[in-house]
Amino acid sequence: MKKSLLNILIIDDEKEYLDVLNLILSKENYYIELESNPKKALVKSLDAKFDLIITDLVMPNISGLEILEKVKDANPHTEVIISTGYGSINNAVEAIKKGAFSYFIKSHDPEELIFEIKKLVKIKKLENKNRFLLSKSNNRIFNLSSKNYEFNKVLNTVKKAAKSNANILLLGESGVGKEVFASYIHSLSQRKEEVFIPVNCHALSETLLESELFGHEKGSFSGAIETRIGRFESAHKGTLFLDEIGDTSLNLQAKLLRTLEDKKIEKIGSNISKKIDFRLICATNKDLLEMIKNSSFREDFYFRISTIVIEIPPLRRRKEDISDFINYFIKEISNDTKKEIVKIENEVIAFLQDYNFPGNIRELKNIIERLVVLSENGIIRYSDLPDLNPSLPSTSNFKANLTLKEFRVYEEKKYIEYILNINNFNMTKTAEKLNISRRQLFNKINEYKIKK
Numbered sequence: 125m126k127k128s129l130l131n132i133l134i135i136d137d138e139k140e141y142l143d144v145l146n147l148i149l150s151k152e153n154y155y156i157e158l159e160s161n162p163k164k165a166l167v168k169s170l171d172a173k174f175d176l177i178i179t180d181l182v183m184p185n186i187s188g189l190e191i192l193e194k195v196k197d198a199n200p201h202t203e204v205i206i207s208t209g210y211g212s213i214n215n216a217v218e219a220i221k222k223g224a225f226s227y228f229i230k231s232h233d234p235e236e237l238i239f240e241i242k243k244l245v246k247i248k249k250l251e252n253k254n255r256f257l258l259s260k261s262n263n264r265i266f267n268l269s270s271k272n273y274e275f276n277k278v279l280n281t282v283k284k285a286a287k288s289n290a291n292i293l294l295l296g297e298s299g300v301g302k303e304v305f306a307s308y309i310h311s312l313s314q315r316k317e318e319v320f321i322p323v324n325c326h327a328l329s330e331t332l333l334e335s336e337l338f339g340h341e342k343g344s345f346s347g348a349i350e351t352r353i354g355r356f357e358s359a360h361k362g363t364l365f366l367d368e369i370g371d372t373s374l375n376l377q378a379k380l381l382r383t384l385e386d387k388k389i390e391k392i393g394s395n396i397s398k399k400i401d402f403r404l405i406c407a408t409n410k411d412l413l414e415m416i417k418n419s420s421f422r423e424d425f426y427f428r429i430s431t432i433v434i435e436i437p438p439l440r441r442r443k444e445d446i447s448d449f450i451n452y453f454i455k456e457i458s459n460d461t462k463k464e465i466v467k468i469e470n471e472v473i474a475f476l477q478d479y480n481f482p483g484n485i486r487e488l489k490n491i492i493e494r495l496v497v498l499s500e501n502g503i504i505r506y507s508d509l510p511d512l513n514p515s516l517p518s519t520s521n522f523k524a525n526l527t528l529k530e531f532r533v534y535e536e537k538k539y540i541e542y543i544l545n546i547n548n549f550n551m552t553k554t555a556e557k558l559n560i561s562r563r564q565l566f567n568k569i570n571e572y573k574i575k576k
């Protein structure tokens with residue numbers, strides 16, 4: 125079946141008028157529903173499947189203006205055209221100020237209405253094109269080719285899973301590329317021309333995360349100065365990526381579970397629920413099954429989000445890909461920094477081939493970035509490598525006249541720098557890894573004058 129150009133709901137308490145409009149518009153490729161009961165119309169008009177609501181202005185019980193306000197509140201992307209008689213033109217102008225797309229005078233030639241609708245189709249097409257271009261420009265090209273059997277098997281599963289609408293759970297150590305995979309899945313899916321919305325569940329406090337996801341009404345809590353659309357709503361028709369899902373509270377998991385079951389959301393402080401169509405991808409580096417055992421993760425929620433589970437292997441298990449990654453990052457970073465690289469010392473490659481990469485691809489990228497920045501005359505040098513094995517004190521790097529305390533300080537500083545580096549200077553993650561509080565970490569950074 126050919127996809128309709130526009131989904132339209134027409135509301136008018138005069139049934140005959142509805143039939144006339146239906147007849148005129150049915151010649152075009154539109155999907156049309158009619159509603160003559162204003163109360164039912166109000167409920168129907170909030171369905172996000174409609175791109176356009178054409179509503180009469182003056183009706184018993186409910187006015188077209190009321191419908192306009194509710195529609196715009198529930199689905200800001202749905203357009204409204206007000207139809208009215210001569211007597212109410214002032215109100216129709218008022219409606220434009222409140223966000224109506226246009227108005228149409230009932231006694232005029234219906235061609236005027238058809239013209240307005242065609243104008244809207246054109247605008248929607250342009251909007252879609254913009255969204256597509258935007259998502260393409262956000263969609264950097266990643267290095268997903270591999271010589272590793274295990275990784276290629278994972279990639280195959282990803283390609284199959286991407287075509288379905290199933291919820292996907294991505295597992296893997298920090299820095300293996302879970303977010304890269306999520307956006308790759310989106311780019312292969314039927315939703316590729318729609319938005320990809322990533323949310324990091326770790327970065328925000330529970331209240332902020334809830335409002336980030338569901339949105340809030342103005343004044344619903346202190347700090348809610350303005351009505352805000354949540355990420356679920358922004359992800360409508362596209363893909364929502366919840367990173368670090370293992371860091372959500374049990375409370376929020378219960379709320380998310382309900383949302384996944386009903387595919388409906390309510391803004392905090394609002395009782396209007398909205399249907400949202402989204403594909404969910406979650407990721408974590410935590411052991412969710414272990415968390416279920418110790419009651420910090422809901423089992424029913426786990427089953428909801430894990431229709432397909434994909435585990436991305438760490439970089440140390442795909443060493444045959446390291447040299448390709450080195451070249452890929454050198455190219456990318458030398459392009460960005462406008463530093464041309466002509467040579468890389470063999471010892472650098474040999475060292476990186478041997479190294480275990482606890483921070484995975486992110487760590488390799490950071491190392492290459494450092495090497496490119498420090499390179500001189502286009503040469504990437506072994507001597508510019510950071511000290512990558514801090515747990516083993518390298519005798520060549522300290523003077524033999526240090527006291528034990530000085531030595532400890534020396535090694536501690538190097539280790540903190542190292543962990544900060546592989547965690548992209550994320551304070552929370554670094555503190556967690558070091559098993560100290562963020563405050564203690566800040567104190568150490570100040571004490572040792574560690575710089576990014």
Ligand SMILES: Nc1ncnc2c1ncn2[C@@H]1O[C@H](COP(=O)(O)OP(=O)(O)OP(=O)(O)O)[C@@H](O)[C@H]1O
Nearest residue numbers: 266267268297298299300301302303304409485486
């Ligand atoms: N296949 C790849 N090609 C190019 N760059 C990659 C690839 N995989 C990962 N990266 C880069 O490595 C870094 C980490 O990737 P990403 O954020 O996807 O990892 P992650 O597993 O989600 O990490 P975390 O668990 O810490 O959130 C990013 O800078 C990303 O661009």
